[in-house]
Amino acid sequence: MRTTHTVLESTVGPLTVVVTDGAVSGLYMREQRHRPAQETFGFPADDPDERPFAQVGEQLDAYFAGDLTEFDVPLALNGTPFQRRVWAALQKIPYGETVTYGELAREIGSPAASRAVGLANGKNPVSVIVPCHRVVGSNGDLTGYGGGIERKRYLLDFERKLRHGTAPALF
Structure with a gap:
């Protein structure tokens, strides 16, 4: 399992995007209440412009521009x-x-x-x-x-x- 992260700027402040094996497993705001420890985010992304980081960035930009109402990035949600x-x-x-x-x-x-x-x-x-x-x-x-x-x-x-x-x- 490979986990990497990068930070993207957004209208609501910096967002940490976490990707595990090619799918988004986290998107956290700074000072978020249930934000996991930084060490769980894996290594910094070698290339934050590669997929799916670029895809998340593009879709967040479109959302905050008012051009996107539904996201379709691959997700890997870990929970009960x-x-x-x-x-x-x-x-x-x-x-x-x-x-x-x-x-x-x-x-x-x-x-x-x-x-x-x-x-x-x-x-x-x-x-x-x-x-x-x-x-x-x-x-x-x-x-x-x-x-x-x-x-x-x-x-x-x-x-x-x-x-x-x-x-x-x-x-």
Whole structure:
């Protein structure tokens, strides 16, 4: 197993992209709550312009330019079966929309597991690409986000404004 990483600049600050055997296994913001130890990111990439790093960079640039609403980079998500179910459900939330933790729990067939869904959501290893920012509290309030509530608010406002045809402000 070969794991490498690089750091890409983005609208929401530097993002560390981790690739394991050719697939994205991590995308972390600086000061992210559940960010793994740096040594788990492997070696710095020999060539950050090779695939899939270049592909991630291109798609993130397109997303933040408002030209991409769904990512299709290869992913290697490492987690429990329950976490992987939650992360798969996150990828089905439409761009610019939100769901509650309870709705997501029902979506994966575990209606009483909204708290566990929240924990799995918080451990999402590929932020932005797997859109955990699209999950809100039962009353619509913005609740925890590994990258910080300000980034969550920015990402949601960004998507909503683009979906409705208005230009977003910069983060």
